[in-house]
Amino acid sequence: MTYTQTEPDHGSAASATPADAAAEPVADIDDVARVLAPDGTRVADSALDPWIADLSPHELRALHRDMVLTRRLDAEGVALQRQGQLALWAPCRGQEAVQVGTAHALAAGDFVFPSYREHGVLLARGARPEGYVLAWRGEEHSAYDHTTINAAPPQIIIGAQTLHATGWAMGAQRDGSTDVAVAYFGDGATSQGDVNEAMVFASSFRVPVVFVCSNNQWAISEPVTVQAKYPIAGRAPGFGIPSLRIDGNDVLACVAAMRWALDRARRGEGPAFLEAVTYRMGPHTTSDDPTRYRTPDEVEMWAQRDPIARLEAYLCAAGVLDDSALAEVAAAADSLAAEVRAACIGATTRAPETVFDHVYAEPHAALAQQKADYVQYLAGFSAGEDLA
Template sequence: MSPNTSPIVDAQNDLELTERIIAPDGTRVPNPQLDRWIDDIDYVAMRELHRDMVVLRRIDSEGVALQRQGQLGLWAPCNGQEAAQIGTGRALAPNDFVFPSYRETGVMYTRGAEPGDYVRMWRGEEGAAYDPARLGIAPLQIIIGAQTLHAVGYGMGILHDGADEVAVTYFGDGATSQGDVNEAMIFASSYRAPVVFVCQNNHWAISEPVGLQSQYPLAGRAPGFGIPSLRVDGNDVLACMAAMRWALDHARSGKGPAYLEAVTYRMGPHTTADDPKRYRDDTELAVWRDRDPIARVEAHLRAVGELTDEHLESVQQTADDVARKMRAACIGMQTRPALAVFDRVYAEPHSGLERQRDEYAAYLASFEEA
């Protein structure tokens, strides 16, 4: 699909209706529209993208394990969405600012997250999981679609400052039905704010299939707001990077917002509190397993003689090392006393807050008495 176009097709249609550069079997596909945006990506760079995706999948599996072992309260898996996150994340400039949902672990990784940053929020520890200013990422957003409004507000600030930045927001297919997302696109288009909307269409909004969100491609909605869009193969890391570079260039050059729909698939549960077997057919899962984003890059590199056993071994060692540090950071965190939640709420003592503290202390004491 070219910018500003949206052919009428069933929203459940597969990747044949998306822009791609590497096919599921690893074959390189000529794409005049996207190829020029990645003409600097050689096989060394492709191996680095492969490394990123393998490390991300290992981080994700460690997060699931930590939750199952009681170390985390929840985890939102991104297995299967590695190409969409790594490809778009690696296209960002250091001064761009990201407004994520709760599933953008890979984008966090590309922005230089430390091992503890991935788990702090899910463990319920102090802070917003990480330092937003250091990573250039706003706190993870649980309210579906709310981050799109935040991104547009930030983008309007960029306009007023005359800065060379772009606000980027990520959301899922389910969020496209939220009023916040549509309102965000109205404002972004009206004010020509430098915002890139990235919809990771992973086919399932918890237990609701994307076909119930729309009978047409989600990328087709953006032109209705005056926003050009691209629908790309979200399991093709090169296509995701190329499309993101196009979108960022569009927004950064003063042309206003751009919209990407990365068609991918959530291989695991919505969160670790979800059981996808209750609503998803195993046959569908098997089809998408054959479109695995990591296996696709490996197949391409192997076909051109650019994948060695030494590289694969090094990548796995790196992934295991990151997961080991993540686990150590998680288990080593010191949880603050429960009453510390009242500390530093106001600059000066506050009688109402003191009353709440006393009531909460009595509540906690009731468990000790019991």
């Protein structure tokens, strides 16, 4: 465990400013807290063990199931985009453990603020099949009801959701609630001002928010070694926020770390920061070609650390999973993919003027006039008028 801190220690190595940052490399990817080794064996005496001691076989199977479903959903999203059914898709293959593990630790009242890649978080929160694709198809601004699954719409603006999460947490704090906000973002977002500003507010007001950074090694085509000479988790103590650097391909470590962070937030101890060291196996989005900036050897090395294979090895060895259970999960994954495909291809495009609907909670005269003008403008096309 590299950056485990129960309280910020401004004199520690984690918060110290190196004399020559350029001379030191980013910490090794194995310099992390974990429960399961890459081969699926249990790490002896992991400091995270107490946080997951109560996980039942049912809960372990649920973690595995949601990871498998997330991967199948992700593959379907890529396929739909390649077939012209979606405008874009942000693959999450390889990052299933951090998404599913952290989401499974949440309570129903907690609220998540995802980036555009957290398909596994939305799945774990209960999103319906259409919720994954209609926004990427351009049919909806948000394809799921945020009040039903307690998840904000996926944020496209890099890092902006950290400010939204912090603001929500400040409101929850003032309402006397024990609910916690969670902001998900990538390593690239940590270079944005929004993330740092959010941490300033979160720390200053000791609000119940957890920052989850999925360090997948690449911000589009920029490696993390360019923007972070030291582990990203080491930045949080500088804001007065304790942090953990965990193996993001170890779902049990992700559950444990999130439970630790949520526990302290609910007790009024303020925010926490998790750096989950993982890897984006696919492109940044379907408009990207990762072969232009990374090597096959690097991808293969991370393939050997696959989060699903790791958990399967552990659960099969423990007798929690067998061939029958694996077949049932595979069938459920195929069924979800079919439902997502049907929801995408069967989508009905709404009338153009509905873009004005639901902008305000109450009737708005100026907006109503704009809508009427737009309807008249559209009618001109069908009437064959010269609109030039």
